[in-house]
Amino acid sequence: MSDAMTDWWREFEANASRIDALFKRRDEWNLPDWMHEHLGAVHPALMWEYGPAVKQPGHRLVITPEVRKDLRLLVRQLLALAPELHGWEFYEYRLVEPFDEAMQTVEGRTGIDLRDVSVEARRGDFGCIDLRFISPRFDPEDAESHERSDALQAVFIAAESLLGEETLDRWIGTVDLAAEPASRGPDLVPLRQLRETVDALITDIQDSLPHRPWHEADLGQGWTCLQLEPEEADEYAGQADLFVGVTVYPNMIRNVLSSTPFDSVRWSRFGERFCYLKIDGLEGLAGSSFEDRGGIEDAVNDLLRTEKLGSAIGGGTGRRYSYIELAVMDVDAAWPMMRDVLRAGCLPIRTWLLFHDDDYAAEWRGLYEATPEPPLPEFE
Secondary structure, three states, X not given: OHHHHHHHHHHHHHHHHHHHHHHOOOOXXXXXXXXXXXXXXXXXXXXXXXXXXXXXXXXXXXXXXXXXXXHHHHHHHHHHOOOOOOOEEEEOOOOOOOHHHXXXXXXXXXXXXXXXXXXXXXXXXXHOEEEEEEXXXXXXXXXXXXXXXXXXXXXXXXXXXXXXXXXXXXXXXEEEEEOOOXXXXXXXXXXXXXXXXXXXXXXXXXXXXXXXXXXXXXXXXXXXXXXXXXXXXXXXXXXXXXXXXXXXXXXXXXXXXXXXXXXXXXXXXXXXEEEEEEEEOOOOOOOOOOOOHHHHHHHHXXXXXXXXXXXXXXXXXXXXXXXXXXXXXXXXXXXXXXXXXXXXXXXXXXXXXXXXXXXXXXXXXXXXXXXXXXXXXXXX
């Protein structure tokens, strides 16, 4: 993969002047086919968009995985290799556009003018912000029509353009249409005010999060038990086999277990990453110095809380695997120390550190050099 990334940037640097000439109408050639050939060699699901530079005269290139959030780390790795080129800027998210430019973008791509539309922005489930775009044109009787589908596409583009792709990915829950507002309260604002309204809601959500990092929290009380009924299967990605768990952060775990996208930024104001140990229990803890999951949690907590790097905040038992929920301040600093403690306890070879964030869905750390890849979800 690193060779494909290096080849991409070599090709881009060699052709940057041609791309500039194309945008200035001094040259004519097929840029989309060229991008498909060279950027597509890194990964065919990567999307791209050119535009004017933000910090200098010149151009910007956005490379984004869009809905393939599991490729977000790949994009970051790719952009970390970008050369320093005069007149060029590179981004992993589509940027915020001024209102008039955003409306031009929407109209240019969909033919729909949204300038007269209002929007309701409200706190939804799991720290998300739900958006409902309001206009008499959005007839509820047309729920299955092409017109409604086109309108949904238009308001989604508007939300992405006005908020930026990063805010859309991390914070926005449902996006819907209605002919009339649910109420005439302060939630209803002109579309021009969408960004400031969402920013205010984000601040409110962040203010409602725990006021100290989990390694400073009292874990002596406030535990909640969760029970599920997983289906039997040959293998289980994520926590698909979990049937009982305990946690001091139940709403966060409910987000994990739901179909709502997960982002740690909605659950911590201190930059904690929510992740978990997954331990194969097929043969129990035979040969381990740990008697049970509780002993593993205690050892992890003794390390993480002492080093102020994080805390165990829950655990669970599945049909095959055991789980320990973690809130970690710095994964790169914490994992080598955790690994040493867990290796010393002779945990099974099929033990991993995995992540709840959609952006990290394909990321994992194995306990041993010989630890195989964990069961992962299918990415589309």
